[in-house]
Amino acid sequence: MAIAYASSGAGTTGGSWMTWVMILVIFAALYFFTIRPQSKRDKELRNLRNSLKPGDEIVTIGGIYGKIVRVTDDRVVIMVGSDKTKLELAKSAISGLADPSSASSGSSSKAAPAAAEKESKPSPKTIKKLGAAKQTAEEKAEEAAETAEAVKEAAEEVVAEAAEKTE
Numbered sequence: 231m232a233i234a235y236a237s238s239g240a241g242t243t244g245g246s247w248m249t250w251v252m253i254l255v256i257f258a259a260l261y262f263f264t265i266r267p268q269s270k271r272d273k274e275l276r277n278l279r280n281s282l283k284p285g286d287e288i289v290t291i292g293g294i295y296g297k298i299v300r301v302t303d304d305r306v307v308i309m310v311g312s313d314k315t316k317l318e319l320a321k322s323a324i325s326g327l328a329d330p331s332s333a334s335s336g337s338s339s340k341a342a343p344a345a346a347e348k349e350s351k352p353s354p355k356t357i358k359k360l361g362a363a364k365q366t367a368e369e370k371a372e373e374a375a376e377t378a379e380a381v382k383e384a385a386e387e388v389v390a391e392a393a394e395k396t397e
Contacts, residue, residue, distance in 0.1 A: 275325075275326070278324075278326065278327070279321045279322070279324055282298055282301050282306060282321070282324070283298065283301060284298050284299055284300060284301060285297065285298065286298045286327060287327065287328040287329055288306075288308065288324050288326070288327055288328055289324075289325055289326055289327070289328045290319060290323050290324055290325060291323055291324070291325045292323070294308075294310060294317070295310065295328050296308030296309055296310040296317065297309050297310075299316060304320060304321055305318055305319065305320055305321060306318070306319055306321055306324065307319075
């Protein structure tokens with residue numbers, strides 16, 4: 231009997247050793263796939279917040295876009311909207327730059343908004359298509375109104391027949 235216990239004890243030692251190795255492997259994978267990348271993102275965001283300067287265009291964690299007017303140790307003042315309203319925010323409320331490419335160049339590009347504005351103007355072909363779509367929509371609305379009127383008349387007939395049968 232003593233031999234049986236000794237051999238089973240040796241078997242459990244090897245099994246428990248492998249269990250500890252698997253637990254360590256799982257923790258290592260957890261670290262490399264979740265904790266380390268998040269730490270890296272936090273470090274990049276902290277560096278971004280510390281390198282902010284007046285003139286940078288930012289976006290807050292609440293989705294407010296603005297241009298930095300003044301920077302202090304823990305706060306920034308941004309200008310937002312066409313009426314140039316100034317807001318004072320904590321640096322921790324900044325989620326990033328509004329245009330990430332402006333970080334590398336150091337200033338915002340004036341050509342990009344002009345190109346976006348040009349793209350937003352519809353071409354004559356688009357206007358023609360929209361006019362045809364509007365006409366088609368009006369025709370469908372008229373057809374739907376006629377169908378609704380026919381359904382209403384049919385419903386009135388059914389109600390009238392039901393009233394006659396109950397009398």
